Amino acid sequence: xxxxxxxxxxxxxxxxxxxxxxxxxxxxxxxxxxxxxxxxxxxxxxxxxxxxxxxxxxxxxxxxxxxxxxxxxxxxxxxxxxxxxxxxxxxxxxxxxxxxxxxxxxxxxxxxxxxxxxxxxxxxxxxxxxxxxxxxxxxxxxxxxxxxxxxxxxxxxxxxxxxxxxxxxxxxxxxxxxxxxxxxxxxxxxxxxxxxxxxxxxxxxxxxxxxxxxxxxxxxxxxxxxxxxxxxxxxxxxxxxxxxxxxxxxxxxxxxxxxxxxxxxxxxxxxxxxxxxxxxxxxxxxxxxxxxxxxxxxxxxxxxxxxxxxxxxxxxxxxxxxxxxxxxxxxxxxxxxxxxxxxxxxxxxxxxxxxxxxxxxxxxxxxxxxxxxxxxxxxxxxxxxxxxxxxxxxxxxxxxxxxxxxxxxxxxxxxxxxxxxxxxxxxxxxxxxxxxxxxxxxxxxxxxxxxxxxxx
Numbered sequence: 001x002x003x004x005x006x007x008x009x010x011x012x013x014x015x016x017x018x019x020x021x022x023x024x025x026x027x028x029x030x031x032x033x034x035x036x037x038x039x040x041x042x043x044x045x046x047x048x049x050x051x052x053x054x055x056x057x058x059x060x061x062x063x064x065x066x067x068x069x070x071x072x073x074x075x076x077x078x079x080x081x082x083x084x085x086x087x088x089x090x091x092x093x094x095x096x097x098x099x100x101x102x103x104x105x106x107x108x109x110x111x112x113x114x115x116x117x118x119x120x121x122x123x124x125x126x127x128x129x130x131x132x133x134x135x136x137x138x139x140x141x142x143x144x145x146x147x148x149x150x151x152x153x154x155x156x157x158x159x160x161x162x163x164x165x166x167x168x169x170x171x172x173x174x175x176x177x178x179x180x181x182x183x184x185x186x187x188x189x190x191x192x193x194x195x196x197x198x199x200x201x202x203x204x205x206x207x208x209x210x211x212x213x214x215x216x217x218x219x220x221x222x223x224x225x226x227x228x229x230x231x232x233x234x235x236x237x238x239x240x241x242x243x244x245x246x247x248x249x250x251x252x253x254x255x256x257x258x259x260x261x262x263x264x265x266x267x268x269x270x271x272x273x274x275x276x277x278x279x280x281x282x283x284x285x286x287x288x289x290x291x292x293x294x295x296x297x298x299x300x301x302x303x304x305x306x307x308x309x310x311x312x313x314x315x316x317x318x319x320x321x322x323x324x325x326x327x328x329x330x331x332x333x334x335x336x337x338x339x340x341x342x343x344x345x346x347x348x349x350x351x352x353x354x355x356x357x358x359x360x361x362x363x364x365x366x367x368x369x370x371x372x373x374x375x376x377x378x379x380x381x382x383x384x385x386x387x388x389x390x391x392x393x394x395x396x397x398x399x400x401x402x403x404x405x406x407x408x409x410x411x412x413x414x415x416x417x418x419x420x421x422x423x424x425x426x427x428x429x430x431x432x433x434x435x436x437x438x439x440x441x442x443x444x445x446x447x448x449x450x451x452x453x454x455x456x
Contacts, residue, residue, distance in 0.1 A: 003153075003154065003427065003428050003429055004425075004427070004428075005425040005426050005427070005435070007428065008315075008344065008426055008428060011036075011342065011344055011345050011348070012348055012357075014034070014036075014345070015036050015342075015345045015348060015349050015350075016350065018036075019036075019037060019349070019351050020035070020036065020037035020039065020040045020351070021033060021034060021035045021036065021037065021040050021327070021331075022034050031334075031337045031338070032337070032338050032339075032340055033333050033337055033338070033339045033340065034340045034342055034345070035327075035339060035340070035341050035342060035345075036342040036344075036345025036346045036349055037346065037349060037351060037352065038346065038352060038372040038373055038374035038375045039328050039372075040327050040328060040331075041341045041346060041374060041377075041381075042373065042374045042381075043325060043326065043327060044319055044321075044325060044327075044333070044339055044341060045317075045319075045341060045374070045377070045380060045381045045382035045384070045385075046381070046382040046383070047319075047321065047325065047382070047383075048383060060384075062226055063232070063236070063240070064383075064387070065226065066221060066224040066225075066226060066231065066232055067221060067224070067240060067387060068387065069220050069224055070217050070220040070221055070224075071387055071388060071390060071391060073390070075215060075220065076291075076390055076391055076394055077291045078215070079118075079122045079391065079394065079395075080288075080289065080290060080291045080394065080398065081288070082118055082121045082122050083118060083289070083394065083395050083398040083399065084288045084289060084398060084402070085121075086114050086115075086117045086118040086121070086132070087114065087398060087399050087402045087403070088402075089114070089117065089132045089133070090110055090111070090113075090114040090132060091402065091403070091406055091407075093110065093132065093133075094110070094407065094442055094444075095444060097442075098442055098444055103441050103442050103443070104412040104413055104439055104440075104441055105412065105439065105440060105441075105442055106437035106438065106439050107256075107257040107260060107261070107437070107438045107439070107440055108253065108254075108257055108433060108434070108437055108438055109437070110132075111253040111256050111257050111399075112143070112249065112250065112253040113131055113132045113139070114132060114253070114399070115248070115249040115250075115252045115253045115256075115395070116129075116131055116139055116142065116245075116249045117129050117130075117131050117132050118249075118395065119244070119245055119248050119249050120245075122216060122217060122391075123216060123217040123218065123241060123244055123245060123248075124184075124187050124216060124217070124218055124241070125216045125218075125219075126187075137179055138179060138180065138183045140176075140179075141176040141177075141179035141180050142176075142180060142245065142246065142249070144172065144176045145173065145176045145177060145180065145246075146246070146250060146430060148169055148172060148173045148176070149430060150429045150430055151169065152164060152169065152173075158170075180242060180245075181238065181242070184238045184241045184242055184245075185234070185238055187218060187241070188218060188222070188234050188237050188238050188241065189234065191218050191219065191222055192222060192234060195222060195223065217241065217244060218237070218241060221237055221240060221241075222237060244388065247386075247388065248388055248391070248392070250313075250430060250431045251313040251314060251392065251431050252313075252392050252395055252396065253431075254311075254313035254431040254432050254433065255304070255307070255308060255311075255313050255378075255392065255396055256395075256396055256399050256400065257434075257438050258307050258310075258311035258313075258432065258438075259303065259304050259307040259308075259396065259400055260400065260403060260409055260440060261307075261311075261411075261424070261438055261440065262303070262306070262307045262310065262311070262359050263303060263400075263404070263409060264409040264410050264411050264440050264441075265359065265411060266359055267410070269303055269359075269361060270404065270408075270409060272299055273299055273300045273303055273400070273401075273404050274404045274405070274408075276296075276297060276298070276299050276300055277297070277300065277401045277402075277404055277405050278405065280293055280296050280297065280401075281405065287402070287405065289397070289398045289401050289402060291394075293401075294394060294397050294398075297397050297401055299361070300397060300400060300401055300404075301364075301393075301397060302361040302362070302363075302364040302365065303361040303400075304393070304396050304397065304400060305361070305364045305376070306359055306360060306361040306363060306364060307359070308376075308378040309347045309353070309363075309376055309378065310347070310348075310357075310359055311426070311432055312343045312344060312347055312378045312432065313378070313431040313432050314343060314378070314380075314431060314432075315342070315343055315344045315428045315432065316340050316341060316342050316343055316344065316345075317340075317341050317343065317380050318338055318339065318340050318341070319338075319339040319341065320336065320337070320338050320339070321333065321335060321336070321337075321339070322335060322336075323335050325339075341380075343377055343378065343380070344428075346374075346375060346377060347375075347376070347377075347378075349375075352372050352375045353375070379392070405445070406444065406445055407442045407443060407444055407445060408442075408443040408445060409440050409441070409442065409443075410440065410441040410443070411439075411440065411441065412439030412440045412441045413439060414436045414437065414439050415436070415439075416435075416436035416437075417435070417436050424438060
């Protein structure tokens, strides 16, 4: 598939023709199965971890059990204040830009920094990140690595390590990677030293009672133990922390951007969401979204889900199995064949969704029984689904709600294309972006609805 608007349109035609799956042959040895119907992808995604070659089943299962407590509701509640704070910082920047006469703003640049800022604080308690206002070596390295990965994927010769590491880009990749590894290694080692010094039991008690800082991602995975009393090594923790940062910031930024874009295109839905948020905040001294508020944002959540269906940040996931996998209709995916589970194809499949290219949040009403089981899978599904999906959905609701409370959104003008964002061209890279960026017009609402809450 081309990583272009035309590439996505080719998938649309493919899904219309084959409806559930198809098989591609690249020579006699390289086969690829593409699946885009819930009945066919469900057995593939629900297969146990032991049947996958991505990592050994036992190793993956152990790490998953050790990481799961980091995404418990009690931990996620602590992050809501951070989501509010990082969003406030971004909105303050927008207010300054509008005051200076700039109302046409590219969303991806701002939201990527905002989600990075949020993750630095949630994962590492790095309250001094300040990455939305000034650049840092670590944040610059993350952004550069993301760009280099995309570029490498598009250059076939760079797929071979022995070629790539000799190129200028390969050397840049190594340098940026060393910056990221050094940062996470320092965080992990310093936190490990604190735990060793105080003793695990005392540390857990102090982390629960200390008013200056709640437990973060690193705290939890450092103190998690398996049934044999073994925890993750420092190298494993560093790898998981890096994964959390890379998988968490770009995908969430993409989801927020496209949600705001869809609401800018459909002003009646935008206004309905705004009224829901305003009713929720009515009579409050401050304007922070609280954990208990999230369940009250029913229509806003429906709009977020519909945007995740229409513009999924991740377009596909791949699997490779150690045994033959049975599909409906007596079909078999042979052992070792690569399976591409097309999230995009499933979410735009007319066999699954009526008018799949239209933005219709009412699809996600509780009384609506249209959607198939596994027809909506923006976070994948099964035992290897996205472990951070509750984190992402909480952040999405906070950012979208506060944005609609403070700004009215309309389609902007892309300076490169010279047209409004209504004619946006999708760009499926590591996450779904837009060619030339995603531009929206911001109109600040009554300033009395926005007041910066005191630092906590």
